[in-house]
Amino acid sequence: MSAEALEREISDIVLIVDDVPENLALLHDALDEAGYTVLVATNGESALQRAHQSLPDVILLDALMPGMDGFEVARRLKADYATHHIPIVFMTGLTETEHVVAAFSAGGADYVTKPIRPAEVLARIAAHMQNARQMRQARTALDAFGQATVAVRASDGKLVWQTPLSRKMLKEYFNIAEGETPVRLLAWIAEADAAHKQGREANPLLLEDGQRRLLASFHDQTGDQEWLVVLREENDASSVEALIAAFRLTQREAEVLYWVTMGKTSKDIGDILGSSPRTVNKHLEHVFEKLGVETRTAAANLAMSKLRSN
Numbered sequence: 102m103s104a105e106a107l108e109r110e111i112s113d114i115v116l117i118v119d120d121v122p123e124n125l126a127l128l129h130d131a132l133d134e135a136g137y138t139v140l141v142a143t144n145g146e147s148a149l150q151r152a153h154q155s156l157p158d159v160i161l162l163d164a165l166m167p168g169m170d171g172f173e174v175a176r177r178l179k180a181d182y183a184t185h186h187i188p189i190v191f192m193t194g195l196t197e198t199e200h201v202v203a204a205f206s207a208g209g210a211d212y213v214t215k216p217i218r219p220a221e222v223l224a225r226i227a228a229h230m231q232n233a234r235q236m237r238q239a240r241t242a243l244d245a246f247g248q249a250t251v252a253v254r255a256s257d258g259k260l261v262w263q264t265p266l267s268r269k270m271l272k273e274y275f276n277i278a279e280g281e282t283p284v285r286l287l288a289w290i291a292e293a294d295a296a297h298k299q300g301r302e303a304n305p306l307l308l309e310d311g312q313r314r315l316l317a318s319f320h321d322q323t324g325d326q327e328w329l330v331v332l333r334e335e336n337d338a339s340s341v342e343a344l345i346a347a348f349r350l351t352q353r354e355a356e357v358l359y360w361v362t363m364g365k366t367s368k369d370i371g372d373i374l375g376s377s378p379r380t381v382n383k384h385l386e387h388v389f390e391k392l393g394v395e396t397r398t399a400a401a402n403l404a405m406s407k408l409r410s411n
Contacts, residue, residue, distance in 0.1 A: 117161045172207040188229040271286075293319035358385075358401075
């Protein structure tokens with residue numbers, strides 16, 4: 102085994118799907134010698150099962166097989182949330198334009214023609230494996246730091262990937278099935294993207310659930326034409342503590358400022374805190390002095406900016 106192969110990660114897995122034993126043997130030996138972990142399947146059904154169980158990094162898929170052909174296998178893999186991110190390299194003896202188009206339309210990332218040339222296959226696999234590895238490392242890093250991030254495909258609004266924390270938040274706040282993209286989130290992404298293209302700052306999406314809130318902030322599209330959205334959960338107590346720490350406010354001053362950011366009037370705040378509007382306004386005077394502002398709007402904007410940056 103080469104030094105390059107030894108440096109590869111143990112998780113570099115290739116699934117070969119072909120109903121011809123000679124092709125399987127040729128490809129298996131070449132990929133194994135190159136240092137990949139190789140899995141095989143001889144028909145469409147077993148390919149789907151093996152892909153779902155092992156989640157390979159790249160799938161090498163024969164286009165024409167008895168029963169379920171490779172195009173249908175690819176469509177099903179791309180329709181399944183667990184496997185839709187896996188690059189598929191088609192193997193086909195059909196070089197006509199219509200078949201090449203069919204391969205890409207089914208979700209293929211690349212194709213090689215038969216008779217198979219191992220060197221060409223290895224080169225194609227290496228390129229797609231590098232991209233898959235970089236995506237895996239990026240997602241692992243986000244997971245490790247507890248980031249709630251989702252990626253949504255720009256072309257059709259399909260949820261491409263999400264970190265475990267974002268999966269939990271989407272389920273709790275939107276009550277959706279795994280892999281489903283909330284309609285309200287899609288509508289907000291479209292609005293945020295339009296604002297971004299016009300040079301305007303996109304407003305965050307805020308969802309309230311009792312004392313908890315989910316704040317979604319928009320990040321630009323990636324090179325893969327995917328929208329990146331970062332989710333953050335807030336609650337009243339944590340927000341008040343953040344304001345105390347940021348501006349050296351007293352507990353009551355921070356509570357008043359917090360409810361100002363929520364659009365409450367002095368009377369509303371007084372009802373919430375059990376104080377008179379006059380007392381609330383007195384606390385606001387102290388808040389204005391500590392923040393160096395003169396109006397409720399300025400105080401609210403400064404406070405919201407600080408809360409979003411936490």
